[in-house]
Amino acid sequence: MIIKGVKSIRKVEPYIENLSENENYYLGLKIDDTVKEKLVHLGFSNELPDGDALLPDVKNGKFSKFNTLGGFRLRRDLPKEDYCYSYSRDIEDWHGTNHYVIITRCIKRIAREKLQAPEVELLLNSNVSGEQFIIANYQINLQTIDQNLLKHIINLFLELFGYVEFLKKDLNTIPKINNITLRWEVLPKGELPWNQKDEYIKSLGKLAAKGQRRMLSDRLDIVEDLKPNFRAVGINGYRGYIIYGFEDKNIFVFESAFYGNATYIIEGRWEDISKLTKAEIIQSGLCKHRLIHDKNWENRIKKLLPK
Structure with a gap:
């Protein structure tokens, strides 16, 4: 069953009425030259080794964005909720002197229900005949899979490739993801050049507003001053996330460019942490502290990571 000719x-x-409820399926595509070109553009290597997996970048469209960041549902049936947001700006006093300030505003807004990010990854796999496919990292059984998740995976493929196919279980089992470099790029040790940091933040574009990017830059400056051993920046669908490693303390700082998020202090081995999804990093028992991005953030992180 091939789905094509529609944007979503x-x-x-x-699309599933002719499929068997007793079969297991994958959603994906057989890789040809056109699909390969798109995969390389998305961030896969030219070699396309089986087992490589990639979380699509949010810049690819609304379904990719929801896949990584999640979303919300308006709840007009509930009382309005308090909502506070911060932004930075330069103001000029009566003497003509500029001051950098962070402004926080609180308002009443329609209540929102958080929708968790599905974090569906694209996975390379081959069947016993040597034919290679790009598939979603979910085995689909029509009796058990959530219909919203199924619809999301279909729309994600339509957004990225223009079509998608239900594939029978000829692909055997999903292989273990073996290439974490499609999620994280470990930067060279030593001090991060300021121009490199600024270029990375600038590359986030619409992922964070201008005032919020400046606050992110300030937070990174503070963590940099604490002398981490290494940094790993998120790439592809992990773009906008940065991990600082303090290996002597067995502590890792998981920082985000997205407003409303927090800094997560994690204990554990980097090799293990790097294999987790963002949701697993945040929700796992490895997370020891959650520091909200507020006026007390700097003092709290300095207490947790003294020089």
Whole structure:
């Protein structure tokens, strides 16, 4: 069953009515030259080794963005909620002197229900005949899979490739993801050049507003001053996330460019942490502290990581 000719779908029923409820399927595509070109553009290597997996970058469209960041559902049936947001700006006093300030505003808004990011990854795999496919990292059984997740995976493939196919379980089992470098790029040890940091933050573009990018830059300056052993920046769908390693303390600082997020202090081995998804990093028992991005953030992180 191939789904094509539409930009997205609203209901999955018309596309699964002829599929067996007793079969397991994958959603994906057989790789040809056109698909390979798109995969390389998305961030895969030219070699396309089986087992490589990639979380699509949010810049690819609204379904890729939801896949990485999640979203929300307006709840007009609930009372309005308090919402506070911060931004930075330069103001000029009566004497003509500029001051950098962080402004926090609080308002009442329609209540919102958080929708968790699915974090569906694209995975390379081959069947016993040597034919290679790009598939979603979910085995699909129509009796058990959440219909919203199924619709999301279909729409994600339509956004990235223009079509998608239900594939029978000829691909055997999903192989273990073996290439974490498609998620993280470990930067050279030593001090991060300021121009490199600024270029990385600038590359985030619409992922963070201008005032929020400046606050992110300030937070990174503070963590840099604490002398981490190494840094790993997120790439592809992990773009906008940075991990600082303090290996002598067995502590890792998981920082985000996105407003409303927090800094997560994690204990554990980097090799293990790097294999986790963002949700697993945040929700796992490895997370020891969660530091909200507020006016007390700097004092709290300095207490946790004294020089």
